[in-house]
Amino acid sequence: MTKNRLSVSEYIQGVLDADRVILSRAITLVESTLYSDQLIAEEVMEGILPYSGNSVRIGITGVPGVGKSTFIESFGKILVEKGHKVAVLAVDPSSQESHGSILGDKTRMENLAADKRAYIRPSPTGNTLGGVSARTREGMLLCEAAGFDVILIETVGVGQSETAVKGMVDFFLLLMLAGAGDELQGIKKGIVEICDAMVINKADGTNLDAAKNAKREYSNALHLFPAKENGWVQQVKICSALDQTGLDEIWEMVAGYKERMGQNGFWDHNRANQRISWLHEHIRYLLEKSFFQNEKIKTQLDQILPEIRSGRLSAIAKARELVEIFTNIKKE
Amino acid sequence: MTKNRLSVSEYIQGVLDADRVILSRAITLVESTLYSDQLIAEEVMEGILPYSGNSVRIGITGVPGVGKSTFIESFGKILVEKGHKVAVLAVDPSSQESHGSILGDKTRMENLAADKRAYIRPSPTGNTLGGVSARTREGMLLCEAAGFDVILIETVGVGQSETAVKGMVDFFLLLMLAGAGDELQGIKKGIVEICDAMVINKADGTNLDAAKNAKREYSNALHLFPAKENGWVQQVKICSALDQTGLDEIWEMVAGYKERMGQNGFWDHNRANQRISWLHEHIRYLLEKSFFQNEKIKTQLDQILPEIRSGRLSAIAKARELVEIFTNIKKE
Numbered sequence: 274m275t276k277n278r279l280s281v282s283e284y285i286q287g288v289l290d291a292d293r294v295i296l297s298r299a300i301t302l303v304e305s306t307l308y309s310d311q312l313i314a315e316e317v318m319e320g321i322l323p324y325s326g327n328s329v330r331i332g333i334t335g336v337p338g339v340g341k342s343t344f345i346e347s348f349g350k351i352l353v354e355k356g357h358k359v360a361v362l363a364v365d366p367s368s369q370e371s372h373g374s375i376l377g378d379k380t381r382m383e384n385l386a387a388d389k390r391a392y393i394r395p396s397p398t399g400n401t402l403g404g405v406s407a408r409t410r411e412g413m414l415l416c417e418a419a420g421f422d423v424i425l426i427e428t429v430g431v432g433q434s435e436t437a438v439k440g441m442v443d444f445f446l447l448l449m450l451a452g453a454g455d456e457l458q459g460i461k462k463g464i465v466e467i468c469d470a471m472v473i474n475k476a477d478g479t480n481l482d483a484a485k486n487a488k489r490e491y492s493n494a495l496h497l498f499p500a501k502e503n504g505w506v507q508q509v510k511i512c513s514a515l516d517q518t519g520l521d522e523i524w525e526m527v528a529g530y531k532e533r534m535g536q537n538g539f540w541d542h543n544r545a546n547q548r549i550s551w552l553h554e555h556i557r558y559l560l561e562k563s564f565f566q567n568e569k570i571k572t573q574l575d576q577i578l579p580e581i582r583s584g585r586l587s588a589i590a591k592a593r594e595l596v597e598i599f600t601n602i603k604k605e
Numbered sequence: 606m607t608k609n610r611l612s613v614s615e616y617i618q619g620v621l622d623a624d625r626v627i628l629s630r631a632i633t634l635v636e637s638t639l640y641s642d643q644l645i646a647e648e649v650m651e652g653i654l655p656y657s658g659n660s661v662r663i664g665i666t667g668v669p670g671v672g673k674s675t676f677i678e679s680f681g682k683i684l685v686e687k688g689h690k691v692a693v694l695a696v697d698p699s700s701q702e703s704h705g706s707i708l709g710d711k712t713r714m715e716n717l718a719a720d721k722r723a724y725i726r727p728s729p730t731g732n733t734l735g736g737v738s739a740r741t742r743e744g745m746l747l748c749e750a751a752g753f754d755v756i757l758i759e760t761v762g763v764g765q766s767e768t769a770v771k772g773m774v775d776f777f778l779l780l781m782l783a784g785a786g787d788e789l790q791g792i793k794k795g796i797v798e799i800c801d802a803m804v805i806n807k808a809d810g811t812n813l814d815a816a817k818n819a820k821r822e823y824s825n826a827l828h829l830f831p832a833k834e835n836g837w838v839q840q841v842k843i844c845s846a847l848d849q850t851g852l853d854e855i856w857e858m859v860a861g862y863k864e865r866m867g868q869n870g871f872w873d874h875n876r877a878n879q880r881i882s883w884l885h886e887h888i889r890y891l892l893e894k895s896f897f898q899n900e901k902i903k904t905q906l907d908q909i910l911p912e913i914r915s916g917r918l919s920a921i922a923k924a925r926e927l928v929e930i931f932t933n934i935k936k937e
Contacts, residue, residue, distance in 0.1 A: 319919045326916060411921070545914040552913050555924035560892045563932060581884050582877035587654050589743070590647045592887035600895060600932075 321418035335448030360416035477513035653750035667780030809845035
């Protein structure tokens with residue numbers, strides 16, 4: 274059990290009262306892998322659900338070095354100055370071989386973190402992307418219930434996490450640098466396809482001309498991609514998070530997107546679809562968990578693993594056998 | 606039922622006899638989504654399993670335009686000239702928004718396809734990466750049982766498929782082009798981490814110097830990444846699939862890798878781990894399938910989906926409820 278756990282109604286009330294300490298504890302609760310915590314977390318989520326959703330959810334990605342933290346700090350600062358309440362969350366699937374973490378360094382985004390109108394939540398730790406992204410989604414809903422009306426979700430630019438983040442945001446922003454090549458060679462086509470805008474960061478000093486050129490090149494290149502089903506034409510913007518230029522235009526673009534998608538119905542349509550994906554994801558997560566934590570299955574797995582490892586037993590046939598055992602367990 | 610299905614023993618014998626028509630039909634069988642076909646496919650796989658594994662499995666990735674087909678054709682040609690039997694398979698997750706397919710165009714790799722010592726299998730169609738990659742793995746084992754001793758697995762450079770392919774090959778090769786940028790900015794860090802070698806293709810004509818420079822740059826950049834657990838230092842090579850230069854060196858590198866990893870035990874260790882992952886993947890696939898195809902669950906889902914879409918019901922709580930219903934169904 275999580276230390277000093279509150280009651281369900283205390284969590285709910287605290288979140289709705291925008292109590293930052295309780296908000297943090299509620300997020301910790303939903304991140305907990307303990308079954309007893311999860312049951313409480315579900316009730317808390319159920320309670321805050323009617324108060325969630327009232328925000329603009331923006332996913333932000335880009336390769337390491339592109340200046341994501343600085344961008345989020347400057348962009349967040351501009352938004353709070355405009356009267357918004359900004360929450361920053363992260364999805365970090367921990368890459369295959371190195372176990373990196375983003376937002377883990379508490380000294381990052383110091384200025385924004387110190388601002389009462391902003392809330393920064395470090396990345397949850399976890400080894401499955403599914404689990405981590407589910408937790409991030411719940412954290413987002415909690416922040417919304419606490420009154421944050423702009424949610425920035427940061428992701429490392431590795432591939433899988435972008436798809437997960439795309440599945441929970443309204444607007445997806447790809448940060449880039451100028452000078453990354455004279456064609457789209459290096460950019461992950463999958464990411465370019467799913468982003469709503471490309472923003473060329475570090476458009477300052479001697480880099481400004483290169484950024485303007487890159488903007489032109491990328492704009493041309495984006496014409497090679499098919500139009501989105503929602504009628505949105507992907508935008509290319511330049512900014513300097515350092516000099517705080519171009520950030521207003523980015524917010525105007527997002528606001529324009531919200532207005533237009535609200536009118537053509539895509540905004541709600543997209544969120545409805547995301548809720549269905551969320552259900553499916555969570556079903557997959559729970560199915561797997563109940564399977565691998567089942568004592569009978571554990572015993573069977575321990576017995577066959579050596580023979581699977583050596584290749585003497587077929588993984589496909591054994592998988593079917595185990596799944597059949599699992600779905601029949603309750604009969605006995 | 607697949608048209609004109611053979612008996613289990615006919616499939617097995619045909620594959621072991623290296624009958625190309627039966628090999629193709631066996632792969633079609635494992636790709637079938639029909640339950641009756643899958644049961645037969647499992648028996649076939651069980652039968653050929655002891656004869657599989659005797660190959661070098663090479664994953665090949667790279668962004669569109671890097672020349673993967675030409676590379677595979679030229680590389681495959683060199684290998685068959687050396688006395689190898691080469692099978693070419695593909696993992697194609699169909700990208701999120703556009704539904705691309707690779708190796709689908711039958712006019713590709715014409716020369717290699719016409720060679721009796723090679724076998725080219727177009728990409729299986731499917732909408733889940735898990736399903737498609739599982740089928741590719743089984744296709745690979747069938748090819749091995751039919752005597753192919755080099756398996757080339759092509760993947761589009763989008764992100765998810767690379768992880769899947771990494772999980773089924775011995776050696777992972779990233780194809781690149783020169784002039785893609787003066788730093789590693791554009792390259793997916795996740796892919797660079799998991800590849801065993803980077804090969805700069807199109808190192809011919811006026812492009813040769815640029816390729817040599819890129820080789821130097823990438824070699825330097827790779828020093829920034831931690832050493833692999835198996836002691837292998839990632840290599841950078843240049844080649845021209847068009848002029849057929851540099852391809853021998855690539856094969857020598859792979860052969861050297863096999864020898865060294867055989868000596869330090871990593872070769873077998875890696876394959877054993879891959880078999881375990883395969884079991885887990887297949888369990889996940891079957892669990893999900895039996896859940897979503899369950900009549901009771903289908904009825905429940907139909908009822909709640911509108912309320913999940915609208916946000917009135919919480920996806921998390923409903924997911925748990927449904928999974929509990931599912932695991933209790935047999936009790937009644």
